[in-house]
Amino acid sequence: xxxxxxxxxxxxxxxxxxxxxxxxxxxxxxxxxxxxxxxxxxxxxxxxxxxxxxxxxxxxxxxxxxxxxxxxxxxxxxxxxxxxxxxxxxxxxxxxxxxxxxxxxxxxxxxxxxxxxxxxxxxxxxxxxxxxxxxxxxxxxxxxxxxxxxxxxxxxxxxxxxxxxxxxxxxxxxxxxxxxxxxxxxxxxxxxxxxxxxxxxxxxxxxxxxxxxxxxxxxxxxxx
Amino acid sequence: xxxxxxxxxxxxxxxxxxxxxxxxxxxxxxxxxxxxxxxxxxxxxxxxxxxxxxxxxxxxxxxxxxxxxxxxxxxxxxxxxxxxxxxxxxxxxxxxxxxxxxxxxxxxxxxxxxxxxxxxxxxxxxxxxxxxxxxxxxxxxxxxxxxxxxxxxxxxxxxxxxxxxxxxxxxxxxxxxxxxxxxxxxxxxxxxxxxxxxxxxxxxxxxxxxxxxxxxxxxxxxxxxxxxxx
Numbered sequence: 001x002x003x004x005x006x007x008x009x010x011x012x013x014x015x016x017x018x019x020x021x022x023x024x025x026x027x028x029x030x031x032x033x034x035x036x037x038x039x040x041x042x043x044x045x046x047x048x049x050x051x052x053x054x055x056x057x058x059x060x061x062x063x064x065x066x067x068x069x070x071x072x073x074x075x076x077x078x079x080x081x082x083x084x085x086x087x088x089x090x091x092x093x094x095x096x097x098x099x100x101x102x103x104x105x106x107x108x109x110x111x112x113x114x115x116x117x118x119x120x121x122x123x124x125x126x127x128x129x130x131x132x133x134x135x136x137x138x139x140x141x142x143x144x145x146x147x148x149x150x151x152x153x154x155x156x157x158x159x160x161x162x163x164x165x166x167x168x169x170x171x172x173x174x175x176x177x178x179x180x181x182x183x184x185x186x187x188x189x190x191x192x193x194x195x196x197x198x199x200x201x202x203x204x205x206x207x208x209x210x211x212x213x214x215x216x217x218x219x220x221x222x223x224x
Numbered sequence: 225x226x227x228x229x230x231x232x233x234x235x236x237x238x239x240x241x242x243x244x245x246x247x248x249x250x251x252x253x254x255x256x257x258x259x260x261x262x263x264x265x266x267x268x269x270x271x272x273x274x275x276x277x278x279x280x281x282x283x284x285x286x287x288x289x290x291x292x293x294x295x296x297x298x299x300x301x302x303x304x305x306x307x308x309x310x311x312x313x314x315x316x317x318x319x320x321x322x323x324x325x326x327x328x329x330x331x332x333x334x335x336x337x338x339x340x341x342x343x344x345x346x347x348x349x350x351x352x353x354x355x356x357x358x359x360x361x362x363x364x365x366x367x368x369x370x371x372x373x374x375x376x377x378x379x380x381x382x383x384x385x386x387x388x389x390x391x392x393x394x395x396x397x398x399x400x401x402x403x404x405x406x407x408x409x410x411x412x413x414x415x416x417x418x419x420x421x422x423x424x425x426x427x428x429x430x431x432x433x434x435x436x437x438x439x440x441x442x443x444x445x446x447x448x449x450x451x452x453x454x
Contacts, residue, residue, distance in 0.1 A: 149371075156364050160356040169351050173344040174371055177378035180386060197385060205378055212374060216367045219289065223360040 004096040011100035018077070019108065025073050029066040029112045036062040037116075037123055051124040056186030059120055060179060063113060064146060068168055070108045071150040074101050075158050084158075084221075094218040098151065105147040113139055129192030134199070138189065141202040142182035145209065149174055152213040156220050178205050229425065236418040243408070243415035251408040263321045269413035271314040271339065273420045277307030278346065278373070285369035288362060294435070297362035300369060302427040304349055306420055311343050334380075334387035341379045345372040 019025055040058055044050075078084040087097060120126060128135060150171050157166035185198035247265035254261035284300035287293070318336065319329040330336065349372055353365050 152371075156352070156367065159360045159364060160352065162355065166352070166355055169348050170368065173341065173348045174375050176341050176344075177375065177382040180382050184386060201378070201382055208374060208378075209371070212371060216289075216370065219363055220367055223363040 004093050007092050007096040008100040008103070011097055012103050015100065015104040016107065019104075025070040025108050026111060028069050029108070030115060032069055033062045033066040033112065033116050034119065036065065037119060041123060051126060052129075052190045053187060055120065055124055055126055055190060056183045058124075059117075059186065060142065060182045062116070063109065063143075064172075064175070064179065066112060067105070067109050067143075067146050067150060068171070070105055070112075071147070071154045071171075072164050072167055074105060074151055074154045079158065088222055094221045095214050097221070098155075098214065098217040101155075102148050102151045105151055106143060109143050109147055110140075113143065126190065128190050130189035130195075134189045134195060135186065138182060138185045138195070138199060138202065141199065141206055142178065144206050145178035145182075145202060146171075146175060148206070148210050148213055149178075152217060152220070155217070159223060178202060181205065229422075232418070232422060232425075236415070236422050239415040239418055243412045246408045246411055251405055252402055254405075257325055260321060260324050263317050265408055265412045267314055267317040267321060268409060269416040270310045270317070272413050273416045274307045274310035274314060276417065277303040277310065277420060277424070278342075278376075281307060281346075281369055282373040285366040285373075288366045289370070294362070297366070298428055298431045298435075299424075300362075300366065301353060302424045302431060304346055304353075304369070305427065306424050308343065308346050308350060310416070310420060311339065311346070315339060315343060332387065334383045337387065338380045338383045341383070342376060345375060345379075348372075 037058075040062075044054070075084065078087070150167070153170040153174075154167055157163040157170060160166045181198040181201045185195035185202070188195040188198065243265075247262055251262065251265065253259060280303040281300050284296045284303065288296040288300060322331070323329050349365065349368055352368055353361055356364055
């Protein structure tokens with residue numbers, strides 16, 4: 001039995017390599033969020049000041065919907081050839097697998113954000129009045145909040161009928177506080193105001209939900 | 225146990241009728257809002273009853289995760305179902321009151337918003353129970369119930385900060401409440417809780433029966449693979 005960190009690293013490595021060769025998740029996420037940007041721009045044609053106020057909500061809604069695309073694929077490839085069953089009978093700790101999957105999704109969604117942000121800036125003529133490093137911090141914390149819950153609920157919805165519909169139904173209600181914090185802090189920083197409270201809230205949310213997901217993941221993985 | 229159910233039903237019916245009489249006739253009329261305010265005796269107790277049931281759901285889910293007793297799972301299921309119904313009553317009576325008093329059906333005030341989000345969380349719990357295949361449902365649902373219950377404080381806190389930065393309509397219970405009104409309110413809450421308990425109990429028996437029937441069907445088909453009657 002190898003060390004938990006070794007299993008995490010091996011699984012993460014495998015997922016990254018699979019994604020590097022197929023580019024399924026990243027391509028569909030990119031195209032999807034690009035569509036959201038374009039469709040939104042038809043609904044309102046904002047000035048620079050207006051777009052500063054709506055950008056927070058718009059960016060995060062686009063990323064949230066795009067992340068669901070990646071999250072739905074997380075476990076799908078482990079179902080083929082009964083890989084997940086093999087994992088369950090092996091002595092490898094379940095949490096190593098969960099961490100690897102969460103880190104993998106975190107990387108995918110972060111890459112998406114890094115690629116899409118310039119597009120947002122160009123299309124919506126965005127210019128931040130607040131410090132940019134705070135925006136990066138909010139992006140990291142917010143993405144983690146989405147991804148940790150999303151990976152957990154994706155594992156949960158594997159066991160349900162029509163699992164692709166199930167994931168957003170479970171993920172969105174629980175993510176509302178985190179989403180509110182992301183949107184509010186992004187809007188505040190773009191407008192040059194402080195976002196300290198929302199960042200603290202995001203950190204707390206991340207800590208609580210990461211802990212609980214790690215505690216419950218083994219139960220969900222082995223649910224029979 | 226079987227005798228207790230009809231007795232409790234009759235008692236609850238009497239209590240509910242008395243509480244209704246007190247709410248419509250007994251309680252003093254509110255000075256500014258008039259009779260519209262009487263919906264308060266339904267609106268508030270139904271929310272409190274729903275919160276109580278969600279606490280029961282949380283406790284039962286944790287108990288199930290530790291002990292894996294099917295009874296705890298059934299308690300969690302029925303309390304969430306009945307809780308969602310009571311919270312729906314709360315969310316429907318709210319706008320009916322708000323329209324004449326505030327002049328609007330809905331506002332994104334923190335109480336309204338957070339109650340709505342709580343309702344969404346528990347509806348998603350019921351969705352999971354409906355969509356997942358029977359064997360694993362209890363464990364998955366219990367895990368979701370724990371996450372949902374932990375989410376509730378975040379919901380309340382974040383929306384409170386979010387919405388108190390904006391001007392909001394004057395809430396009806398901003399000032400002190402007449403003690404007679406408070407008594408009627410508590411009486412109604414008691415009646416509602418008894419009613420909720422009764423519904424949960426009957427739903428519990430129904431669910432137990434349903435599971436027994438499913439179980440014996442499964443056993444039957446195992447014993448006679450041709451599926452016919454011997």
